[in-house]
Each structure stands twice: as structure tokens, then as C-alpha cells.
Amino acid sequence: MKxxxxxxxSRDFTRIIKNNKPFKYMDFLVYKENKKxxxxxxxxxxxxxxxxxxxxxxxxxxxxxxxxxxxxxxNFNCVIIARKGIAERSYQELEKNLFFVIDKLGLTxxx
Numbered sequence: 001m002k003x004x005x006x007x008x009x010s011r012d013f014t015r016i017i018k019n020n021k022p023f024k025y026m027d028f029l030v031y032k033e034n035k036k037x038x039x040x041x042x043x044x045x046x047x048x049x050x051x052x053x054x055x056x057x058x059x060x061x062x063x064x065x066x067x068x069x070x071x072x073x074x075n076f077n078c079v080i081i082a083r084k085g086i087a088e089r090s091y092q093e094l095e096k097n098l099f100f101v102i103d104k105l106g107l108t109x110x111x
Contacts, residue, residue, distance in 0.1 A: 001064045007043030007077060016043070016079045023105060026097050027086035032105050033077040040072045040107070046082040055087050066095050070102065071109045078107065 007013060015033075022029045044063050046056040059082055086094070102108060 001042070001068055004039055005041050007041045007079065012077070013043055013045065013079055016077055022081075023101060025101050025104075027083045027089060027094075028098065028101055029081040029083060030101050030105065031079040031081075032107070035075055035077055038074050040074055041077045042067055043077070043079040044082070045079065046086075049084055050082055051087050059086055062091060062094055063098065066098050069095075070099075072107050073109055076107065078105075 007016075016031050020031045020033050022031050024030075042064075044060050046059050048056075050056055050059060063080060063082070080098075089097075
């Protein structure tokens with residue numbers, strides 16, 4: 001993922017989570033915020049209950065890799081929060097589940 005497309009600031013995470021309702025599916029909580037910018041952004045949050053730092057970073061790398069496989073519309077911010085049990089999922093299961101959520105929220109460009 002490009003650095004332009006990543007949410008890093010704590011206040012952005014807080015704003016998105018407070019002002020939007022989550023879409024819950026399996027191992028994810030996904031918050032989507034519409035905005036008036038030309039860039040889409042994703043933020044990832046993996047809590048300490050998931051595992052140690054190595055496991056949490058592995059989960060984040062996998063999520064970023066999956067996100068990179070598609071083209072997205074502009075004008076939104078999205079925060080993906082990992083839930084307990086995500087570390088036990090295979091890459092293919094994560095990919096299938098995350099693509100289901102992304103398609104359900106209508107974030108991808110039409111083919």
C-alpha cells in the first residue's frame with residue numbers, strides 16, 4: 001500500500017469510529033466514512049488480545065496485501081479492526097472474508 005492511502009493519526013481513527021456505525025463480519029469490524037477528497041484511505045487496528053507484536057504485524061501485513069489486490073473508488077476513509085481469532089485464519093480465508101466486506105460496502109470500482 002502507498003503511504004498516501006494509510007490512516008496513521010489517532011484523531012482520524014477516533015473521528016471515524018465515533019461518527020460511523022460498524023459493519024461486523026466474522027473477524028472484522030469495518031467503519032466507513034465518506035469524504036470529499038480525491039484519495040481513499042484505509043486504517044488498520046489490531047489489538048493486544050490478538051497476540052504479541054509479531055502476530056499483530058503479520059495480521060496487518062496480510063490485510064494490507066489483500067487490500068492491494070483491488071482498485072477502489074475515491075472519497076472514503078475506512079478503518080478495519082481485527083477481532084479475536086483472526087490470527088488462526090488462513091490467508092485465503094482472510095482474503096475471502098475481507099473481499100466480502102469490501103464488496104458489501106461498495107468500495108471497489110466496477111469492472
